Amino acid sequence: MKRPHIILIILSVGILAFTLRKPLQKYLVAGLQTAKGRKTVQDRLEQYGQAVRKRLLPYFEAAKIPYPPKKVIFIGLKHEKILEVWACGKENRFNLIRTYPILAASGRLGPKLREGDRQVPEGLYRIESLNPNSMFHLSLRINYPNDFDREQASLENRTNLGGDIMIHGSNASIGCLAMGDEAAEDLFILVAETGIEHISVILSPVDFRNKVFPKVTYPLPEWTDILYEQIKQELSKLTDK
Known part of the structure; x- marks a missing residue:
């Protein structure tokens, strides 16, 4: 040849x-x-449920929120590298339950725009599904891209927005939130026992409740201010004061 x-x-x-x-x-x-x-979600409930409830119940009791709660909100703060868990009972008053450190999250401040940009999304999301067989112990899939993400991409003729954004175990991640295995167990079981339809997720560049967005040397999309105003409004409803 x-x-x-x-x-x-x-x-x-x-x-x-x-x-x-x-x-x-x-x-x-x-x-x-x-x-x-x-494994199934039920398998993981049987495997980790008792230990998770033992860890979480003191926090819920201190916050005077029943377990499992009526609703849960996760707040992921990229700059602070923490994830807050808020919950409410039947009276719909949310209290802070506990805070977890985010062990790894790639990228910088600013929204996710496309596949491969290594960015953690920013916006108002929900949990789409639970993966009891994750390569990163356990994982919770976020519904990125959401309607807002798709709308802005359409206006800018952007395609291939990426996906598979998770909150998961382990201590390494690209575009997701790596929480460590024990924290992932807590979050997974909490979502499973509360009901996936009762979970909201706020992913924010900074904690707008007590600081402003820092000056950055790189360009951000024109619609970023609109997105951040939406995030600010939701965060303002969740305060210990």
């Missing part, structure tokens, strides 16, 4: 492998998960 033909074949195989890298990665992950045994 002539040398140019060999080079052409090698290039073709390389292009095919690059094109299929995402699907192949998904099949590999699925295969690894199957090999270690598929």
Whole structure:
């Protein structure tokens, strides 16, 4: 076979492998998960529920909120690297339950715009699903991109917004919030026992309740101020004062 033909074949195989890298990665992950045994949310409730309730109940009792609560709000603060858990009972008054450190979250201040930008999203979200077989122990999937994200992308002709944004265990992450395994167990069980439809998530660049957005040397989208005003309004409803 002539040398140019060999080079052409090698290039073709390389292009095919690059094109299929995402699907192949998904099949590999699925295969690894199957090999270690598929678990259900109920399995994880039975496995971790008792220990999690033992850890969480003192916090709920101190906040005078029943467990499981009526509703839960997670507040992820990128600059502060913390995740706050707020909950309410039937009277709909939210109290701070506890705060967890965010062990890892890539990117910088500012919203997520596209696949591969390594950004943690910013905005008002909900939990879309629970993954009891996560490669990062346990994970909670956030519904990024939401309607606001899609609307702004459409206006700017942006496509491929990315996805698979999780709150998960372990201590490493790209575009997600890595909380450590024990914290992930707490959050996973709390969501499962409260009901996924009763969970809201606020992802904010900073804690707008006590500070302003810092000056940055890189450009932000024109609509960022609109987004941050929405976040500020929701955060203002959640205060210990």
